[in-house]
Amino acid sequence: EGLERLIGSVDNNQPGIMTTAIKNRPASLLLLDEMEKATPSVYNLFLTLLDEGSITDAFGRKINCKHLFVIATSNAGAEFIRQLVGKGVAGEDLQNKVLDYIQKQEIFSPEFLNRFDGVVVYEPLKKEHLIQIAWLMLTELQKTLKARNIILEVTDEACGKLAEDGYEPESGARPMRRVVDLVLGDLLGKAILSEEIIPGDRIKIVPGEGSKEYRWEKVK
Numbered sequence: 001e002g003l004e005r006l007i008g009s010v011d012n013n014q015p016g017i018m019t020t021a022i023k024n025r026p027a028s029l030l031l032l033d034e035m036e037k038a039t040p041s042v043y044n045l046f047l048t049l050l051d052e053g054s055i056t057d058a059f060g061r062k063i064n065c066k067h068l069f070v071i072a073t074s075n076a077g078a079e080f081i082r083q084l085v086g087k088g089v090a091g092e093d094l095q096n097k098v099l100d101y102i103q104k105q106e107i108f109s110p111e112f113l114n115r116f117d118g119v120v121v122y123e124p125l126k127k128e129h130l131i132q133i134a135w136l137m138l139t140e141l142q143k144t145l146k147a148r149n150i151i152l153e154v155t156d157e158a159c160g161k162l163a164e165d166g167y168e169p170e171s172g173a174r175p176m177r178r179v180v181d182l183v184l185g186d187l188l189g190k191a192i193l194s195e196e197i198i199p200g201d202r203i204k205i206v207p208g209e210g211s212k213e214y215r216w217e218k219v220k
Contacts (some may be wrong), residue, residue: 002042003042003045005017006019006055007045008059010059015059018030018162019055022065028068029068030044031073034073036075036107047112051115051118053065061171076105077102081094081123082124085123088212090123094121095119095120108219124169125173130163130164131159134162135154138180138205141184145188148199152204153202153203157206158205160207165179165211166179183214187214187215191216204217204219
């Protein structure tokens with residue numbers, strides 16, 4: 001089913017989503033997210049694309065892929081990377097060890113990896129990076145509230161708490177957006193609707209004791 005969605009199905013007389021998109025816009029960016037989860041048939045499809053610069057859809061039509069810019073992402077070896085970084089391994093040594101690991105584990109074949117012009121291994125986010133991301137997200141919330149004439153003071157305490165609540169080893173800092181939108185957004189939204197917070201107020205976010213627990217206070 002996954003392959004049919006990409007290249008089409010003769011039985012259903014349906015064109016492929018990917019092959020149609022490439023045909024219509026041959027000079028495009030193709031993002032293969034979490035490539036390690038691909039089925040063997042999908043994996044082989046992209047191996048052919050990278051090797052030959054073209055693929056054939058379900059109807060036998062050859063699709064030129066030579067103008068595509070292909071980026072593949074993967075969480076393969078994430079725990080192994082964390083272990084190496086914890087031991088102080090970094091730079092080229094880290095990259096070589098990770099590439100060797102994912103090939104020995106048969107996550108990706110050497111043939112597949114060699115089709116790419118470059119492979120970049122990202123190190124896990126450090127605490128200072130997470131705090132910077134938290135600061136940026138709270139600054140965005142600050143701008144939203146400013147449009148309502150409500151001033152939000154961004155504090156180190158709030159950023160530290162958000163950095164802690166918004167990080168997961170496998171997802172990185174992506175959960176932080178959900179904490180800002182769903183937890184803080186809901187908290188402040190209810191206070192604004194009930195007019196506990198009104199235009200002209202100056203407030204700050206105060207960290208609670210539990211996970212994803214916050215409250216707000218007015219600043220005099």
